[in-house]
Amino acid sequence: MTDKLVLKALKCSNCGADVQFLPGLDVSVCGYCGSNFERASEAREVSVEAPDLLAPFRVNNDTFLKAIRGWLSEGAFTPDDVLTAEIETKGTYLPFYAWSGEYKADWFASSGYDRQEEYIEMQGDKLVKKHRTVTDWRPSNGVINGRYLIYTLASDSVDPELTAFCEEVPASSAVSFKTEQLAGFTLEPFDKDSSEFAGRVEDEIERIAASVARPRIPGDRWKDLNCSTTIVSQDCVRVYLPFWLTTFLYGGQPFRCVVDGCNAARIKGTRPVDPDRINRARRMMLPGKLALIGAGVSLVLLPMLGMQFLAGAHKWIVLGLLGASMVFGIAGSIARSVMLARSKKLRQRLLAEMNSK
Template sequence: MSAPDVAVQARELEPAMAALREMRARESGPQVTGEWEVKCQNCGGTTGFTGSLTATRCPYCATPIQRDDVHNAPARLPVDGVLPFAVGEKQARELVDTWVSGRWFAPSKFRKYRQLGAFSSLYTAYFTYDADTASWYQGERGDDYQVRVGTDEDGDPVYETRTRWYPVAGEVGNDFADLPVLANENLNRNRIRALEPWPVERARAYSPEFVAGHLCRTYDKDAEESFPEARQRIESAIEATVRRDIGGDHQRIHQLNTSWNWLAYKHVLLPIWLLTVVYMNQPYQVYINGLTGEVSGDRPWSKVKIAAAIAAVLAVIAVLIGAFAATRGHHTPAHPAGHSTVAPPHPTTHR
């Protein structure tokens, strides 16, 4: 690899988006919707690129081919960095083997994914956000205390929990670094979110050499369009910080105002191994973090296996109920057979 090992620098969001809008007003960016054809320099075959796909292999000779007109195009946000694959294909398949083997209630045919599924390496587009915030709040702190309100039937005291509320106000600061947001559509965002955390601090400056031979996608939503998802996570973290600062058993937040002292982003490509299995005409996808090996995915459920498991549980319950009933129905005599004990008559006193 001749790509330079250079640290990735963040860009301020607002100035970068303003410059992008100005550039778009002067010239149109490359087409990232519909179909685009690229000619292979090795065999001359033509490969169709759909939507935001920017790198793949030639279907005729397996030569890596890319769209050179997308990444770092003037009318698009440039790629700042890339995290190269650290998990190879062999290890990735072993991780999928382990994951699939643990899906006990998946159909047996689904578990034969090697014959049914497509396995590929994919660079997905992400925007990661850095933020420095200061938040002022006003609210109430609630402290619980116990009050005796009476006694129960046995004469034991009964207590009730009540809360004292105090007015509070304060200021908290939060720093956020490399908060990742997937910028591609048509992928299971929740499953890919489960692959976090990403060691973005290890990203290197982008070079086309990194994505050669892999599938690669450019962003479908830019840094401004992707930011609301990051903002929601940031605001949730700020609220949690405020509640910790208030303390007590309960917190009420009446006012919360946040100032954004710094807001920046990085456009990075992150590596994912993707398994797609079509089962009963329904696609299921399993994702593997190409750096940490974390696995997240979907799979079908076997109705036969679930029914068998329910039947087994019901059988065990029936056996336990039968054993309990037999124990309750068996009476042991209080004394040995053939012997009886007669209590002496109670003395009567005559007055």
């Protein structure tokens, strides 16, 4: 547990991210901002505490590239040449605290039981028998003894919106740590202390307890759930979990995404969009929308100018515009889907070509 690891460390001069790695690895690009590091020889030596556990990479570089390209080529408005973006990155172990243990929760709630009630109502000059549903509320309570496993990311280099994705780690992927497992990958240092997360972990355990309690509440409906949660036991270990972090430049703008190093189907990030195609799609739908607005305006405005409401010429103008909006609308959405399908097909063909290389 108190083993020390001797690593090399680099700090990105562009975004400030820290990167650590085993001596011998050539790290040239920052995984966070995509900028180039100065020569690797400038890396300093650091001694850090070894983690307790580590989940080894199951997604290798090829699988990662296939997954990220497949994901990139999806989306209705993704540029056709998106795959030309250079994707250069190394797998990174991100530092987490894994909090596990048992909790006990006493829950109290109001359970609602529905029943049918008969009542008499006057309708005109008759008395009518009717039914209505009434809910009787009774207190309910119970006890839960449960287990929890919560991961908190011990680094603040990752974007907040990607952090939540990284922390949703499937249980039981981490195994004991061996230094060889780090070979070829970079590491992100533990730059937050576990004590910083105490409050968040408590909130998370309460949330888990409430979600376990909810389906146990008897009755047809419930309200006022209150959980009093006690942490019975808690273990906190330092874990490295594997991720492919990448920042690629498209049109001079950086786009960030993360792929789970244990499961290539878990991807989160932002794709570039083609503003030109968005505008073209909008223009295709415009005539239908304008005709519909025209129909609405002439429905209200023309009678105010003296036309007889929905009779004679007014009726034909309104119906004509409605008909036109329908025809234009259908034509527009056909043109739009043809355009989007053509672009998607092109991207899929390019993807297949790229993958077969």
